[in-house]
Amino acid sequence: MPSPAPARPEPAADAPLLAAPLLEVQDLAKHYPLPGRWFGMAAGVRAVDGVSFAIGRQETFGLVGESGSGKSTIGRMIARLIDPSGGRIRFQDRDWLALSGAALRRERRRVQMVFQSPYASLDPRWRVADIVAEPLRTHLRLPAAERRDRVAELLQAVGLDPAVADRHPHQFSGGQRQRIGIARAIALEPELLIADEPVSALDVSVQAQILALLQEIKARRRLSMLFISHDLSVVAYLCDRVGVLYHGRLVELAPTRALFDAPRHPYTRALLAAIPGSGRRREAAPPTAPAGAAPEGCAYAGRCPHARDLCRGAAPSLRPDPAGGWVACHRAGEI
Numbered sequence: 001m002p003s004p005a006p007a008r009p010e011p012a013a014d015a016p017l018l019a020a021p022l023l024e025v026q027d028l029a030k031h032y033p034l035p036g037r038w039f040g041m042a043a044g045v046r047a048v049d050g051v052s053f054a055i056g057r058q059e060t061f062g063l064v065g066e067s068g069s070g071k072s073t074i075g076r077m078i079a080r081l082i083d084p085s086g087g088r089i090r091f092q093d094r095d096w097l098a099l100s101g102a103a104l105r106r107e108r109r110r111v112q113m114v115f116q117s118p119y120a121s122l123d124p125r126w127r128v129a130d131i132v133a134e135p136l137r138t139h140l141r142l143p144a145a146e147r148r149d150r151v152a153e154l155l156q157a158v159g160l161d162p163a164v165a166d167r168h169p170h171q172f173s174g175g176q177r178q179r180i181g182i183a184r185a186i187a188l189e190p191e192l193l194i195a196d197e198p199v200s201a202l203d204v205s206v207q208a209q210i211l212a213l214l215q216e217i218k219a220r221r222r223l224s225m226l227f228i229s230h231d232l233s234v235v236a237y238l239c240d241r242v243g244v245l246y247h248g249r250l251v252e253l254a255p256t257r258a259l260f261d262a263p264r265h266p267y268t269r270a271l272l273a274a275i276p277g278s279g280r281r282r283e284a285a286p287p288t289a290p291a292g293a294a295p296e297g298c299a300y301a302g303r304c305p306h307a308r309d310l311c312r313g314a315a316p317s318l319r320p321d322p323a324g325g326w327v328a329c330h331r332a333g334e335i
């Protein structure tokens with residue numbers, strides 16, 4: 001018999017949503033069964049587990065967490081590249097998960113992704129012009145001459161000379177390739193850009209340039225952005241608010257400044273302390289997200305210096321914090 005899913009805490013009724021958001025994610029989940037086992041949820045990986053947040057118009061929302069915490073899975077579910085196991089996504093007040101077939105193909109242009117690796121995400125056989133023009137051809141069916149003009153415009157918008165349109169990706173540096181990826185992502189004038197670790201494969205020297213480009217494009221085109229990163233210092237530069245993920249769950253969500261000035265969750269504190277030169281005292285071992293099924297209690301209890309029996313027995317839900325953010329910690333009020 002497949003084992004039943006263990007009881008999960010209900011999300012707080014007043015989960016961190018906004019008055020008139022562009023995107024609203026509620027109780028989102030993605031569970032993967034472990035290979036060779038019965039498909040009982042308890043036996044699988046809870047890659048994402050009951051995540052709720054919203055992104056406002058022209059807001060940049062950061063999702064931060066260690067490798068394996070579920071960041072990319074959330075981004076890919078919002079972009080409709082993979083289907084959730086549960087939960088709801090509303091985009092512009094519409095049921096985003098109800099879209100299928102032609103309607104999905106038509107609507108998904110509103111949400112576009114910039115991927116981590118500018119090496120893997122660009123087909124080496126294609127010319128830059130074809131890479132950037134591809135969404136224009138398939139979604140808008142623009143005639144060739146208009147496509148050429150539009151490609152030139154897009155290359156300029158990302159700081160590239162339109163004369164490079166005839167070259168192939170291998171003729172560019174990593175930073176330039178990421179610019180090409182950004183040009184392709186904005187070609188259809190999306191309303192939400194999902195940037196999944198867009199600078200982590202790049203040399204440190206070019207990371208700042210790409211972040212500045214994303215910031216400029218976001219402001220000029222009045223986009224909203226979901227910015228995914230394992231690096232809190234990068235998130236601090238770009239994001240208005242930040243959600244901290246641990247083991248598939250949001251453990252803290254707050255305006256960026258508040259999160260950095262007064263982190264509430266012990267995991268957020270550990271992440272901040274791990275930033276070189278942060279001057280923060282380390283409270284626990286460097287944070288790494290454990291693989292496998294979450295324990296019944298708080299997933300962070302095993303490495304949390306503040307954990308008590310309560311933390312090991314029941315998972316805390318995300319609750320509003322008097323300081324203005326949201327935190328999922330039984331002891332947030334005491335520590």
Ligand SMILES: Nc1ncnc2c1ncn2[C@@H]1O[C@H](COP(=O)(O)OP(=O)(O)OP(=O)(O)O)[C@@H](O)[C@H]1O
Binds near residue numbers: 032047073
């Ligand atoms: N197709 C899949 N089948 C099984 N497990 C998966 C699959 N995709 C992701 N996972 C698991 O889901 C969890 C979350 O993965 P995800 O890639 O979303 O994390 P992440 O925070 O983006 O990490 P990274 O930065 O390393 O990509 C991980 O434990 C991962 O192994």
